Amino acid sequence: MTGPQHFDRHASLYTRARPPYPAALWGELAELGLLQPGGRVLDLGAGTGQATGPLLDAGMRVTAVEPGPALAAELRERYPDAVVLPSTAESAVLDAASFDLAVCATAVHWLDLDLVLPRLHDALADGGHLAVWMNEFGDPAVTTPFRERVGDIVARRGAPPRTERALDPAEWPVALTAGGHFEVVTARRFRWSVRLSSDQVRDLFTTFSNWSAAEVDEAADAARELGGVVTEHYATPLIVLRRR
Numbered sequence: 365m366t367g368p369q370h371f372d373r374h375a376s377l378y379t380r381a382r383p384p385y386p387a388a389l390w391g392e393l394a395e396l397g398l399l400q401p402g403g404r405v406l407d408l409g410a411g412t413g414q415a416t417g418p419l420l421d422a423g424m425r426v427t428a429v430e431p432g433p434a435l436a437a438e439l440r441e442r443y444p445d446a447v448v449l450p451s452t453a454e455s456a457v458l459d460a461a462s463f464d465l466a467v468c469a470t471a472v473h474w475l476d477l478d479l480v481l482p483r484l485h486d487a488l489a490d491g492g493h494l495a496v497w498m499n500e501f502g503d504p505a506v507t508t509p510f511r512e513r514v515g516d517i518v519a520r521r522g523a524p525p526r527t528e529r530a531l532d533p534a535e536w537p538v539a540l541t542a543g544g545h546f547e548v549v550t551a552r553r554f555r556w557s558v559r560l561s562s563d564q565v566r567d568l569f570t571t572f573s574n575w576s577a578a579e580v581d582e583a584a585d586a587a588r589e590l591g592g593v594v595t596e597h598y599a600t601p602l603i604v605l606r607r608r
């Protein structure tokens with residue numbers, strides 16, 4: 365099933381299967397002075413809290429926006445210290461100038477930026493920042509036997525490919541400054557890797573909104589045939605913008 369409802373159907377699996385974001389990304393945000401204890405942060409499309417948790421650990425006051433009811437329930441249970449708003453980023457009720465930072469982790473491609481960017485501009489205080497990042501599951505710069513098998517599965521889908529709403533990170537600087545609400549501070553790309561068993565491949569790929577159950581089976585079979593554990597190379601582009 366495609367679409368954001370996919371994540372809600374797999375809420376508990378999502379928590380277990382999705383890897384945490386790399387420490388280097390959190391280090392970069394800290395170095396930029398964005399992770400201030402007591403700072404007010406808005407986590408857009410929070411899912412089950414892969415960004416919410418580290419933001420709370422940094423001592424920040426987190427408001428998490430999550431429209432999926434099962435995801436929002438899981439988020440509340442995992443992180444009772446976060447304020448959870450069960451709504452979309454387009455419709456969440458946010459007080460003016462009430463946040464120092466907004467983050468959007470692997471969710472920006474679901475948002476209607478024409479609506480969301482002006483709303484974030486209102487919700488952020490003077491000097492506030494927006495940090496957007498996204499896991500690319502499969503660094504295009506690294507080829508592995510497992511990635512070749514994944515490529516074969518995807519190639520067999522035929523056209524048009526079933527994809528999430530597309531917003532390529534290469535488009536972020538233009539898309540996120542459109543309307544003149546934000547200016548780019550920095551853009552970086554983190555490269556990292558994880559080792560996944562075939563069961564972990566099954567769990568993780570099940571959370572991908574554009575993968576069918578049969579395709580997930582094939583990917584898990586490929587991992588098993590390649591020795592049972594595969595190394596996956598990921599990339600995580602990050603862009604940080606300042607409120608204008």
Ligand SMILES: C[S@@+](CC[C@H](N)C(=O)[O-])C[C@H]1O[C@@H](n2cnc3c(N)ncnc32)[C@H](O)[C@@H]1O
Nearest residue numbers: 368371409410411414432452453469470471474
């Ligand atoms: C790939 S998940 C990312 C979740 C989490 N931020 C993370 O880093 O793992 C995308 C999330 O965006 C949420 N989402 C989809 N459309 C949204 C919208 N219009 N406003 C806010 N969140 C949305 C989905 O419910 C889902 O939780």
